[in-house]
Amino acid sequence: MSMFDNDEAASRLVGGSADADERAVEAVLRPRTLSEFVGQERLREQLSLVLDAARARGHTADHILLSGPPGLGKTTLAMIVAAEMGAPLRITSGPAIQHAGDLAAILSSIGEGDVLFFDEIHRTARAAEELLYTAMEDFRVDVVVGKGPGATAIPLELPRFTLVGATTRTGLLPGPLRDRFGFTGHLDLYEPAELQRVLARSAGLLEVELREDGAHEIAGRSRGTPRIANRLLRRVRDFAQVRADSVVTADIARSALEIFEVDTMGLDRLDRSVLSALCKNFGGGPVGLGTLAVAVAEERETVEEVAEPFLVRAGLLARTPRGRVATPAAWTHLGLAVPQRAPFAGEAELDLFGTNDDN
């Protein structure tokens, strides 16, 4: 059985998603205004324009879609949208909406100007989609009363509200849903310098004495993700409290993260064992996903969904039509000499977007 069978967040220090306990801790660290929100300059400017214009017209803002990997600040931005509009925030998620009735119940309790944050909107049940379309476009839901031939649809007018949808990829959304958003913003991975600012801010709130070189060390291992940066900071703080004088320097951060097996690029044990098997057992590939999974004693889903996305993004692993391949950077990162006749040399069809997943 895989050590990563359960929720990714529960078992991984460098996983992107968070469980309920972590979300409670995170609430303390959330920026409350656009100006407090670090990085994502373009998106911040766009959002600020959308919100300022709506306020100037005295209207609710258009529906907003936010896309990007977990932990980059979509929930935080939804909260900021509500705060900047001076509106109450309501929260739901795709997985919570199994039937049209679930959605109708939420929508019918919404007030004028409310902001409805809809997390993982791409996971909304089909049965509720139509209802969502009319709610977003016409601020109306048709509530069906009765069954069979005698069923009638009673239109229910809704107050104007702003829906803020979050998704990990806009491509996962049906076209008609995507089209109903007036503004779509994409969140990119953060640069290390931006993560250093996130860390400095969090350290202030958590009353951790974080030196600049300490922040630099943690930022480099945070996989471009504020959630991971904050999580690593909390672990480093533990170490600094127990083993040092509570001050987080680069040395302290390095020692702490070595104990937690997070390396200089932010790879953990699973990531490294995948790369190491690929290079050492299979000469750098190409090798099929199933074979690679067996070599690291993990489920193929774990390798594919937990380890690979970041390895691909970090340019360490490529998915090709003939299988997984280690890039020169992978050999170098593992401290191995890059072989002369490496498999990547002749690969013209690198699938860097990871769409080819069944080799």
Ligand SMILES: Nc1ncnc2c1ncn2[C@@H]1O[C@H](COP(=O)(O)OP(=O)(O)OP(=O)(O)O)[C@@H](O)[C@H]1O
């Ligand atoms: N730009 C930022 N500046 C400062 N802190 C940030 C920023 N973005 C995210 N954070 C912090 O990172 C943590 C995770 O952010 P958030 O919950 O908004 O991510 P998310 O994209 O909604 O993730 P998920 O998709 O898993 O819900 C929060 O504690 C938040 O305060």
